[in-house]
Amino acid sequence: MTLEAIRYNRGSLSILDQLRLPHQTTYVPIKNSQDGHAAIKTMQVRGAPAIAIVAALSLAVELVQQQGTSPFPDAAGAVKFIVASLDYLKTSRPTAVNLFDAAKKLQALVERVGDRATTGEEVVDAYVAAAEQMLVDDVKDNQNIGRFGAEWLLQQAPDKVQVLTHCNTGSLATAGWGTALGIIRDLHKAGQLKHAYCTETRPYNQGSRLTAYELVYESIPATLICDNMASALMQQQPIAAVVVGADRVAANGDTANKIGTYQLAIVAKHHNVKFIVTAPSTSVDLNTASGKDIHIEQRKPNEVTTLTGAVIQSIDEEPKGDVHSQLIRVAANGIGVWNPSFDVTPAQLISAIVTEVGVVEKAEGSDVFDMKSFLTAHGKL
Numbered sequence: 598m599t600l601e602a603i604r605y606n607r608g609s610l611s612i613l614d615q616l617r618l619p620h621q622t623t624y625v626p627i628k629n630s631q632d633g634h635a636a637i638k639t640m641q642v643r644g645a646p647a648i649a650i651v652a653a654l655s656l657a658v659e660l661v662q663q664q665g666t667s668p669f670p671d672a673a674g675a676v677k678f679i680v681a682s683l684d685y686l687k688t689s690r691p692t693a694v695n696l697f698d699a700a701k702k703l704q705a706l707v708e709r710v711g712d713r714a715t716t717g718e719e720v721v722d723a724y725v726a727a728a729e730q731m732l733v734d735d736v737k738d739n740q741n742i743g744r745f746g747a748e749w750l751l752q753q754a755p756d757k758v759q760v761l762t763h764c765n766t767g768s769l770a771t772a773g774w775g776t777a778l779g780i781i782r783d784l785h786k787a788g789q790l791k792h793a794y795c796t797e798t799r800p801y802n803q804g805s806r807l808t809a810y811e812l813v814y815e816s817i818p819a820t821l822i823c824d825n826m827a828s829a830l831m832q833q834q835p836i837a838a839v840v841v842g843a844d845r846v847a848a849n850g851d852t853a854n855k856i857g858t859y860q861l862a863i864v865a866k867h868h869n870v871k872f873i874v875t876a877p878s879t880s881v882d883l884n885t886a887s888g889k890d891i892h893i894e895q896r897k898p899n900e901v902t903t904l905t906g907a908v909i910q911s912i913d914e915e916p917k918g919d920v921h922s923q924l925i926r927v928a929a930n931g932i933g934v935w936n937p938s939f940d941v942t943p944a945q946l947i948s949a950i951v952t953e954v955g956v957v958e959k960a961e962g963s964d965v966f967d968m969k970s971f972l973t974a975h976g977k978l
């Protein structure tokens with residue numbers, strides 16, 4: 598059983614508060630789209646697929662609740678409310694495209710159902726069923742990504758492999774299983790993983806707090822490194838691949854992912870290490886021609902000037918059980934800060950993009966991917 602980041606039953610949603618991991622395991626109730634918006638914006642839940650699903654389900658629980666107390670008088674009222682709520686949810690975070698993709702699909706669905714429905718209940722039921730299906734589909738998609746990615750990598754490097762990953766792409770970033778971390782799970786299950794390395798992923802430390810936690814939880818042989826140790830690692834260890842997730846893949850394959858991904862791709866190229874992007878097709882944005890059109894989220898300076906963690910008395914002490922995380926200021930007062938949450942890795946530096954329907958590679962001699970043809974050929978458009 599992998600970690601459960603999202604707990605959902607019709608009418609009830611709670612999420613594992615990722616700001617308190619790994620030291621505290623606390624589930625936060627999400628009762629409506631306001632709660633969903635706040636949880637996404639403050640990063641209690643994060644990761645491109647997880648954001649989309651929590652947004653969709655936060656509105657689903659609100660609608661179920663409302664239907665039980667003060668039902669919509671008609672179908673048009675329900676459609677109007679849902680569309681306005683989705684528009685609001687889309688303002689929570691800007692870079693991961695999955696949220697916008699989910700909102701677009703859900704809006705199209707309720708408008709379609711609303712055209713022929715006679716009651717608000719029919720519209721609500723259709724919305725709730727579709728949001729629930731997204732949760733189910735994401736787990737399946739991740740499992741396929743893991744399988745395709747592991748198979749592809751083992752074709753390139755048939756011996757047991759060592760891989761490096763960045764940020765968090767596991768059960769905590771998705772509906773379950775994970776994308777890049779899904780590949781690591783599959784390699785491990787197949788007895789083909791020699792070792793996994795994960796970066797800390799400053800400033801939010803999704804690597805040291807979340808990926809490391811998942812790797813330990815799953816008993817996968819793994820080592821944590823600071824972000825600035827990646828080149829030395831690739832210089833000294835045979836690393837078969839860097840495997841990362843994606844927040845948005847442009848039509849040409851340029852990929853926005855957690856800040857620091859781009860520098861890993863450059864280092865991988867220098868050391869002749871495969872660089873694998875993993876992304877469900879919902880992360881592919883064909884309306885974005887290339888990476889320069891991707892809106893990169895800027896986050897608050899205090900994420901860089903501070904660290905969150907368990908306070909301990911000595912450097913060797915290991916915090917036990919649920920301990921309170923505290924915020925510690927590490928930077929000099931008065932220093933200016935630049936804090937982009939993501940960067941864009943050019944397609945040229947990416948070896949393959951692994952999706953739930955297969956692996957995309959560049960045509961011979963090309964520097965870019967043809968995501969549109971790939972998705973069309975696999976029935977995704």
Ligand SMILES: CSC[C@H]1O[C@H](OP(=O)(O)O)[C@H](O)[C@@H]1O
Binds near residue numbers: 644763938
């Ligand atoms: C499986 S998508 C994970 C993706 O989301 C992360 O961003 P954030 O923690 O800011 O939501 C990161 O870019 C990961 O690769």
